Amino acid sequence: MDFDRYDVVIVGGGPVGCITGENIKHHKVLIVEEHSTVGVPLQCGGLVSKEGVKELGYPKGVVNKVRGAYIFSKNRCIKIEDRDIRAYVFERKIMDKDIAKRASKNVDFLLKAYGRLVIPSYCQEENRLKKEKFLNLKNLLKEEKRYSLSVSFMGDDYHLNPKVIVGADGVKSSIGRSAGIPMRREVLSGAQLEMVNVDVDNDLVYVFLDRTYSKDFFAWIIPMGKDRVRVGLCDTSDGYRKLINFIENHPVVSQMLKDGVPVEFSVGALPIGYAKETVKNNLLLVGDAAGQVKPLSGGGLYYGAKCGKICGRIIGEYLNGEYDMEYLKRYHTLWRREIGREIDFGLKFRDLLKRMDDSMIDKLLEFIEKRELVDYIVREGDMDNPSRVLEGIFKKFFGGFIKDFIK
DSSP states (O other): OOOTTOSEEEEOOSHHHHHHHHTSTTSOEEEEESSSSTTOSOOSOOEEEHHHHHHTTSOSOEEEEEOEEEEEOSSOEEEEEOSSOOEEEEOHHHHHHHHHHHHTTTOEEEESEEEEEEOOOHHHHHHHHHHHTOTTHHHHHHHHTOOEEEEEETTEEEEEOOSEEEEOOTTTOHHHHHTTOOBOOEEEEEEEEEEESOOOOTTEEEEEOOTTTOSSSOEEEEEOSTTEEEEEEEESSOHHHHHHHHHHHOTTHHHHTTTOEEEEEEEEEEEESOBSOSEETTEEEOGGGGTOSOTTTOOOHHHHHHHHHHHHHHHHHHHHTTOOGGGGGHHHHHHHHHHHHHHHHHHHHHHHHHTOOHHHHHHHHHHHHHTTOHHHHHHHOOSSOOHHHHHHHHHHHTTTOHHHHOO
C-alpha cells in the first residue's frame, strides 16, 4: 500500500477524527481506525444539544427529541421543561457512519488497523551531528523531531512519515501517552444499557444525583422514543456493578424499568480534565484524547466537533504556508480560547458538587423550587455553556460565598 502519499494521518475514526479530517482541505488525509466498523462500540449516551447538532453538521440518526429534564436528588425531584426542543437523541451507529461518509469525500479510511507513535531518536542524532560539526545542524534536527507512525494492518506493519499526526483515539489515547503528554484529569468508569419495553416520559431526560448510587457523578435515563431508553451511570470506579444496583434498587427507577429488557450493553471511560499541552512537535490531540469534555455532564461531541474544526483549519494553514512546526501550537491557544473558560468553570463546580452530600443536594433542589428558579433555568440555561446560570444559582444558594467553595 502506498502510505507515503499522505500528508496527515489521524488515529481514530470517531466523529471528532472525521470532522478534523474533513476540515483539512486540499491535502491527502488518512484516518486509521482500530475497529472494523465506524460507530462501534457505543460509548456515549447519544444526547446532543441543538448547537451541538449544528456543530456536527446535522448528521442523520435522530431517534428522539427532548425538551428538558427531571432532576432527582435522594429525596426530591424538580422538572425543568421548555416548550421548544433543547436536545436530540441519536442512534450513534447511524450518526457516526453519516459523519464518516461525509468525511470520506476528503479523507481515506483504513479500518481494523492499529496506529502506534514512533518516537524519534533525535537526542542521539544531535550528539552525532555535533561531533561531525554539520553546519545545518538546526534544520536537520528540526526535521528529525517529527513523530512518525507504525501501522499494523492485515498482519503487516507499515511505517508512515506524514507531515502531521492527529491523536483522536479517545480517553486512553495511546498516541498521547506515547508522546509523554501530561494529563491533569480523572477518568471515570461508565456503563450503560439500552432497554426496551419501558414506560417513561419521552420528552424529558432523567438525571439522578444520589450518592447512594453514584458517589462522584450521576446516573441517567435517556428516552429513545417509544418504549426504549438508555440507562447509564458514571462514577470513579466500578460503573457496571453500580449501574445494576441502581436499576434494581433505586425506588423510582426499579419501578420504571421493572418490565424492561436489555438489548445492548456498553462500557467506557470518561475523562474529566484536559491535557496541559495538546500539540507536541507534529502531533496534535483532539476530542477525548485531549480532554475536550464538559466536566459537569461528560458530553464530548459538541466540544470535540468545535475543536476538530479548529484543528483541521490550523493543520491546513500549516501545510499551505511557509511555517515551522511552532505554528501548530496555535491550535492549543485557539481551542482554549474557545472553550477553556467553560471547562475550567466546570472543573471548579464539579469539585464543589463532589463535596455536597445528599442532604445538601436535596436542599439545593428545594431552594431552586421555592425561589422559582426553574423558569430562570429554562429561559437562560445553555447545555453547552452552563457557567452563567449555575454561578448565579450557587451564589444565591451559598449566600454569595461561592468563591470560598470553588477555590
